Structure formats: structure tokens, C-alpha cells
Amino acid sequence: xxxxxxxxxxxxxxxxTTTVVNLSAGLALKGARVLLIDIDxxxxxxxxxGVRARRTLYEAIVEHKPLADLRINxxxxxxxxxxxxxxxxxxxxxxxxxxxxxVLEQLVxxxxxxxxxIFFDCGGSLTVLxxxxxxxxxxxxxxxxxxxxxxxxxxxxxxxxxxxxGSTSVVRAxxxxxxxPRMKQSIELLAHLxxxxxxxxxxxxxxNVRLSEAAAVGKTIYEHDPRSRGALDYAQxxxxxSKEWHFQPARPAPPVPAQARPAGPAGRGEPIVTGGGExxxxxxxxxxxxxxxxxxxxxxxxxxxxxxxxxxxxxNGGG
Numbered sequence: 001x002x003x004x005x006x007x008x009x010x011x012x013x014x015x016x017t018t019t020v021v022n023l024s025a026g027l028a029l030k031g032a033r034v035l036l037i038d039i040d041x042x043x044x045x046x047x048x049x050g051v052r053a054r055r056t057l058y059e060a061i062v063e064h065k066p067l068a069d070l071r072i073n074x075x076x077x078x079x080x081x082x083x084x085x086x087x088x089x090x091x092x093x094x095x096x097x098x099x100x101x102x103v104l105e106q107l108v109x110x111x112x113x114x115x116x117x118i119f120f121d122c123g124g125s126l127t128v129l130x131x132x133x134x135x136x137x138x139x140x141x142x143x144x145x146x147x148x149x150x151x152x153x154x155x156x157x158x159x160x161x162x163x164x165x166g167s168t169s170v171v172r173a174x175x176x177x178x179x180x181p182r183m184k185q186s187i188e189l190l191a192h193l194x195x196x197x198x199x200x201x202x203x204x205x206x207x208n209v210r211l212s213e214a215a216a217v218g219k220t221i222y223e224h225d226p227r228s229r230g231a232l233d234y235a236q237x238x239x240x241x242s243k244e245w246h247f248q249p250a251r252p253a254p255p256v257p258a259q260a261r262p263a264g265p266a267g268r269g270e271p272i273v274t275g276g277g278e279x280x281x282x283x284x285x286x287x288x289x290x291x292x293x294x295x296x297x298x299x300x301x302x303x304x305x306x307x308x309x310x311x312x313x314x315x316n317g318g319g
Contacts, residue, residue, distance in 0.1 A: 002035070002115040003245060004108060005172075006137035009144055010160075011153050012124030015177035017044045018211055019143045020121040022230070025220040026238030028077035031249025032116040035071065037108070038083035039133055040123035046082040049074045050218020053082035060107050061090040067107050075220070079115075091128045100128065105136035116247065126160065134164045139172040139245075146176050146189040146204070154193075171200060173241060179204035202240060205233040239292070 007020045017040075024034045037057065038045040046053050051074050059065040060081070071079045094100045108118055120133040134140065140161060144150045154174070162168045174197050180186050181204075193201050205211075206229045214224035221231045241247075284291055284304035291302050 002033075002108075002112045002118045003139050004112070004118045004120070004137050005139045005141055006120045006122055006130075006133040007141045007143065008120075008122040008130060008133065008157070009142055009150075009153070010124060010126055010130075010157050011144075011150055014145045014150060015143045015175075015205070015211075016124070017048055017121055018215060019141070019175055019177065019205075019234075020045065020119050021048045021215070022211075022221050022234040023141070023238060023241070024078060024117070024119050025075060025222060026235055027117055027242070027247070028075055029222065030238070030242060030247070031077065032247060033077050033114065035079045035081070035108075035111060035115045035118045036074070036121065037067075037081045037104075037118065038121045039087065039104070039129040040083060040121055041085050041087040042123070043082060043084040043087075044215075045080060045121050047218065048215040049078075049080060049220075051080065051082075053080065055082075056086060057081050057083050058086040058090045061087075061103060062093050067111055087129065094128050094132070101131055101135050104129070104132040108136060116249075131164060134161060137165075137170060140170045141173045141175060142171065143175045143177045144193075145178050146186045146193070148185075148189070151189050151192065172244065173202050173237070174200050175202045175237060176204040178207050180207045202237045203233065205230065205237070208233075243292075 007016055007023075009016055020036060024036055028034050036045055039057065043056075051072060053072050055065075055070045057067075057070065060067050060070055067081055071081050074080045094103050097103065099106070104120070111118065120137070122130045122133050142154065142157060144154050158168055158171065161171060174193065176190055176193060179190060190204060208228055208230035210225040210228040211221055211230040214221045214230075217224065221228060221234060225231060283289065287304060289304055291304055
């Protein structure tokens with residue numbers, strides 16, 4: 001049965017859709033079957049993946065069409081139910097129903113056996129659809145920028161999740177986005193997040209223009225620039241979450257598109273994202289815990305899940 005993951009923050013412009021696209025694409029490259037459901041009336045998911053959808057979530061909510069009839073295949077192992085501005089009308093229709101808070105849960109239930117993960121890309125306010133996504137979710141991922149208003153808003157969101165779900169145990173990860181390590185404020189707020197939320201805080205996604213470029217041309221970051229900081233950062237988070245979720249693909253990963261393979265000797269058809277498990281002969285120089293290993297876009301990344309130590313090198317030894 002699929003894990004149902006709501007990616008949510010009540011503040012806009014913090015990288016929710018970018019996170020949904022690149023986490024789900026990374027999982028799909030590892031062999032996971034993934035369904036994306038856009039519940040934001042802006043409908044950015046289809047654009048970010050470079051696909052056009054003739055049918056949307058509105059038809060499932062208002063016209064009672066099965067979600068299975070509305071999904072389109074965006075990438076190998078990656079399907080999408082798109083959205084557009086018609087969701088504003090759909091929310092009005094939902095509000096009048098006695099079961100209004102369970103609508104999405106009922107819609108996705110028949111599809112759970114077909115997928116490993118179902119992601120909701122939530123909007124930037126506490127809408128009827130966002131409350132539905134929280135009710136349906138088995139996991140919640142919260143992207144956040146490291147800015148004072150965002151960090152303060154995170155506390156309110158966590159409290160809201162506790163009210164809706166009865167606890168905060170569904171919060172699986174907090175992902176700092178658009179982090180500029182040159183800025184003192186970013187470093188200080190990142191440290192505050194780690195002190196406050198501990199192991200829930202994932203390694204930061206650094207500021208990288210390639211991420212916005214990728215969305216603008218309808219590609220994942222692994223397709224647009226697999227050796228960029230954005231690709232490395234999101235791929236590392238995919239590895240950590242895969243271990244957290246004990247995900248082991250039951251089928252081979254899809255072939256990596258030629259444009260997404262790194263050039264040169266390191267690019268001999270290697271997957272963008274692969275698992276490596278513990279490095280038995282190595283320990284973290286900072287804390288002594290066992291190091292983990294992942295292969296990402298021609299780089300070998302060695303990292304510590306305990307203290308966030310990280311080292312990366314080209315597989316061909318070039319850097």
C-alpha cells in the first residue's frame with residue numbers, strides 16, 4: 001500500500017513544487033511507482049514536468065470520475081493528476097459535503113495498491129484541499145526557507161498538523177530550501193531548525209539557479225543538470241528518505257534518459273540515484289557514526305546521517 005505524502009507549507013514561494021518534482025523523480029529513478037496529485041489551483045506541477053493534461057482533479061471531485069481515469073504518465077514510474085484554476089470551484093463544492101474532510105482520502109484509496117508513494121503538492125494556505133491532504137496523509141514533508149517569517153510560520157504549521165492529525169508523528173522531514181551558506185542569517189536559522197527539530201531536518205537544498213531553470217523548461221533537475229548542486233542535494237534527501245521508509249524497489253529502475261547521464265567516463269549508463277548502504281570500513285570523522293554512501297550523477301557521496309558530514313568526489317577520481 002502506498003505511503004501518502006503531503007508536501008505542505010502555509011507560506012508560498014518556498015520550493016514546494018520543486019521539492020515534490022525532484023523527490024518523486026528521484027524515487028521513480030530508484031524504481032518506485034509514484035503518483036503525483038496537484039491540489040494547488042495554480043497547477044504548477046504539469047508545467048514543471050513539461051506535460052499537458054486535458055483532464056484535472058476537478059473532474060474527480062465534482063463529476064465523481066475515478067482518479068485512475070484522470071492520471072497521465074509524466075515519466076517512467078511517475079504518473080500525474082493535474083490541476084488548474086477549476087479547483088477553486090471544486091473546493092466550494094467540497095465545503096458543502098458532510099464528508100468534506102475525507103474527499104481526497106476516498107479518491108486515492110483505490111489507487112494505493114498500485115503505487116509505492118502518492119504525493120500531494122499542496123497550496124500555500126490552509127484550504128479545504130490542504131486539510132483533506134493532511135487527513136489522508138500517512139507522512140508529511142515540510143519544505144521551508146531559512147528566513148525569520150518562514151521559521152516562525154513553521155511552528156504554526158506543526159501546531160496545525162497536530163490539531164488535524166492528533167499528533168505530529170506524521171511529520172517525516174523538514175527540508176530547508178534556497179539556503180545560501182554565505183549568509184550568516186541562513187546558517188544561524190539552519191542551526192536553530194536543527195536544535196528545535198533534530199533529526200527531522202534534512203540536509204539543506206542550497207540556492208541553485210539550475211532548479212528554477214529546470215522547472216521553466218519542464219524538466220527534473222536530474223534531466224536538466226544532473227551534476228548541479230540542486231541535483232546532488234535532492235538526490236541525497238531521496239537516499240535518506242528511502243532509508244527512513246525502508247524502501248526497496250520490487251522492480252528494476254527505469255533506464256536513465258541519455259540527457260540525464262553525466263558526460264565522460266563516469267557516465268556509462270549509471271543511474272542518477274542509487275543506494276549504497278553503510279560503508280563498513282569507514283566512520284564519520286566528526287561523530288564516529290557509520291558513514292553512508294550514494295552514487296549521484298557520476299559523483300560518489302559519502303555522508304553521515306547523524307551529524308550531516310558530507311564528502312563528494314567524481315567516480316572517475318577527477319575531483
